[in-house]
Amino acid sequence: MAAHTGGHPQPPAVLIGPVDLAARVDEALAVQANAFGLSDDEVGVRRHIVLRHLLNPGALALGATTPGGRLVGFVYGMPNDRTHWWSTVVEPYLRNTGTEGWLDDSFVITELHVEPHHQARGIGRALITTITDAVAQPRSILSAIDIESPARGLYRSLGYVDLARQVHFPSAPMPYAVMGAPLPLRRHPA
Numbered sequence: 308m309a310a311h312t313g314g315h316p317q318p319p320a321v322l323i324g325p326v327d328l329a330a331r332v333d334e335a336l337a338v339q340a341n342a343f344g345l346s347d348d349e350v351g352v353r354r355h356i357v358l359r360h361l362l363n364p365g366a367l368a369l370g371a372t373t374p375g376g377r378l379v380g381f382v383y384g385m386p387n388d389r390t391h392w393w394s395t396v397v398e399p400y401l402r403n404t405g406t407e408g409w410l411d412d413s414f415v416i417t418e419l420h421v422e423p424h425h426q427a428r429g430i431g432r433a434l435i436t437t438i439t440d441a442v443a444q445p446r447s448i449l450s451a452i453d454i455e456s457p458a459r460g461l462y463r464s465l466g467y468v469d470l471a472r473q474v475h476f477p478s479a480p481m482p483y484a485v486m487g488a489p490l491p492l493r494r495h496p497a
Contacts, residue, residue, distance in 0.1 A: 328357065365442075367441060380422065383438075385415055387414065387448060396477070400474045403471065406485075416435060416448075419431060431458070439491065444490065448487045451483060453473060453481070468486060
């Protein structure tokens with residue numbers, strides 16, 4: 308039974324650890340769809356992208372699972388490669404801000420999502436710090452929707468700064484910001 312605080316049930320503790328994301332891709336995409344509001348068509352497209360990304364050398368994935376084994380959050384990423392689609396889209400924006408060098412020797416956080424009911428409990432923070440602690444690159448980059456959001460606040464608290472804003476990805480309805488941080492990520496004050 309979940310603990311209660313202020314009338315709201317607290318979800319059970321979760322375990323952060325390695326996950327076979329290829330084997331659990333449909334569960335992960337269900338988390339992403341709930342957290343990010345994806346349609347069934349978007350989930351279908353992203354399924355192929357995730358499976359392709361996981362084949363890249365150095366790709367890592369972590370999951371947040373309940374004691375019963377249900378996936379409630381995940382993160383995955385890989386060493387950046389300037390020939391990858393994401394890099395080719397963001398490169399001109401970074402060049403315009405003089406931050407193009409961030410594309411080299413960086414670990415890209417490709418996706419980070421936590422089910423809404425489990426958000427604001429440190430799971431996203433644990434996922435991103437744990438995955439970046441395991442990489443050899445000296446810095447990390449990512450993209451996030453270019454609005455003031457809890458996700459952007461989390462990234463800033465970890466040391467990420469805006470490298471470029473108003474980045475437009477084909478078929479994305481909203482512009483993104485590209486953010487970067489030196490590794491290890493800043494830890495939240497105790």
